[in-house]
Amino acid sequence: MEILENKSISCVKGFRVASIHAGFKRNEKLDMGLIVSDVPAVSAAVFTTNLVKAAPVQLDMKHIKNDTTRALIINAGNANACTGQQGLDDARSESERVAKALGVKPEEVLVYSTGVIGQPLPMDKVNAGIDKCLDSLRDDGDELYKAIMTTDTREKRIYLRMQLSGKDVDICGIAKGSGMIHPNMGTMLSYVVTDCNITKEMLTRIQKDVTAGTFNMVTVDGDTSTNDTATIVANGLAGNTLIDRTDTKDYECFCEAVYYVTEYLAKAIAADGEGASRFMEVYVYGADELEQARTLARSVAGSSLFKAALHGADANWGRIVCAMGYSGARFDQNKVDVGFESKAGEIEVFTKGVPLQFDEDLATKILSEDRVQVKINLNSGEAQAKAWGCDLTAEYVKINGDYRS
């Protein structure tokens, strides 16, 4: 498995991509994109658990059930959420326009929107944008990873190549999201595209597992968007032996690649939290069960108080233990160890339920790094989980206080 630099979705065999300016963003910035597979592909997606689902999410939840997928159309700047029947009609109309131009079925087209909630899609711009996308599809590099950005400050993309049954198999992932997971521009969207030959059943299984361990472990402010969607598409053109069961080396290897790509994107989103100055990984290990480890890790990564402490490089283990305590997960507080690690070193601050006297200067040095790991050992079982987040800054408040206006 190797990482290839400067590649994008259109570099994967049989995928063409357009990224254009349709007029949602100012200053001619890219704000719309289209992914087309030259052959019928299989796809899987995990959608927001928010009860209030944007129109494109409602549409895609139906379209994803179709056996094949041919295209994905995406706009950034308007979420088409809380837009009632008109929103549903607009999303459907998008899929129909793309389908007609490509000579495929509307159910083979997935539709995505991100941006401000509650404003009807400007369909003149959307339609013109779709046509422009159709005219500018290319297979030699694209900037879709830029077109989907909203409040993101950094691009998020990764490209891997692996060998399966003697064939090169490529996989490319891009994502947008910051201020995670927030209901307006901060929606999390991710696209993983591969030429792997795999059944829809296997792909669906992998996407569900991987999302639970990666995107669902990112927390920036605890809010879940109306539009969050993680999609994976595989068109089979690599020509590897079809992956149709779980007990093979190929399945395992492909799983690992999807996990690697998705975890990379999830961490990139956490690091790009709105106004964030510091990235944190919360590593819970020695747990009895995976879900327990995940719940504890997420609770710590999501604690406003610990996030504020992290911003001040304050080794406030009390807030960590407290966030574990109200997480809802069980654990024996008399067995817990807590420590911090970064480039600047490692320190233990709490052991077997009791605080340690520790070197405050060293702790501050460790916590002042850009990337900090919080290590929590439950000293009980073998399960472990990681969650990712960022510090809470005054800048976050500023961005989110001023956003709509």
Add this chain to the structure above:
Amino acid sequence: MEILENKSISCVKGFRVASIHAGFKRNEKLDMGLIVSDVPAVSAAVFTTNLVKAAPVQLDMKHIKNDTTRALIINAGNANACTGQQGLDDARSESERVAKALGVKPEEVLVYSTGVIGQPLPMDKVNAGIDKCLDSLRDDGDELYKAIMTTDTREKRIYLRMQLSGKDVDICGIAKGSGMIHPNMGTMLSYVVTDCNITKEMLTRIQKDVTAGTFNMVTVDGDTSTNDTATIVANGLAGNTLIDRTDTKDYECFCEAVYYVTEYLAKAIAADGEGASRFMEVYVYGADELEQARTLARSVAGSSLFKAALHGADANWGRIVCAMGYSGARFDQNKVDVGFESKAGEIEVFTKGVPLQFDEDLATKILSEDRVQVKINLNSGEAQAKAWGCDLTAEYVKINGDYRS
């Protein structure tokens, strides 16, 4: 029922109170207090649901089971949390010292601490403080409401008088808490003291119901402390006919008084959220069930994104609907109305699941007031609930980033 100004706990018949400086806080500030009932009283308490419970909470959970209570000893500045066996021994020793001096049983003494987590109680200061408290008990006014404050910027106390079976019955409530409900200094402690004649069974029932609708509906940052405790004590000296069943006018009237006092304190805590500049009440009505209304109200009041929007006086109903969506409570989004109200007026921004064109200037004016009500009508049933919170400010981040150092 009338409100009396400038009264405190020691003004309630048969209660003596001390509030002193024991040395936990700097600048001779009050930091320790003692409440003593001259006769055996009944008490009830609701404790933090955090799995990690401070030593005094663990002790009080046993002592509250005792039929009678005679004294409450409280310190601010050190939480005696995450202090292992030593912490438990220290809390027990406090109850024994107070009990011995008063000639009562240790189980008749409740112990409270609030402050920094993970540091052993300085027992020399504690013991000297207890002795000083015992020497300075008075029944003609006290400043216990000041002694329990930590990061609070305002005192929180209220005093009511009602008539039950021809007798004057007094009830006084004090509380501390800000940056609610946060694991260090921000712990929520409340004390409601009355001379009402009531059984422990009735008192316990009332305290549980009232706490669910008041303190549990306050959210500042979603973190639940290791030390949060809401206690009520009644010594019967008013001489009213014993309240021992729920189907009486006296029960109803007393309930109402406790609810009034507790809601007043809960709202005062929300308004005193660390760094908060604006108080919000989220009023959910037209719900099918009480729990559904409560869950939705709390979710909106606790959304970091809406709190940040409120700080910017931004009528961002999208974040409200989104927070309702991820709350876990069911509702029909196509029936929902959302509006805002304050001294400056009233405005509806969302109706039957669809955004309204509204006057942005008026909305900004309404949201710029000190106290803002978010009104959410589910247009379905008769249940309703209110939750209280505050905006999210850069100042909050500052306070909580710098707190420990």
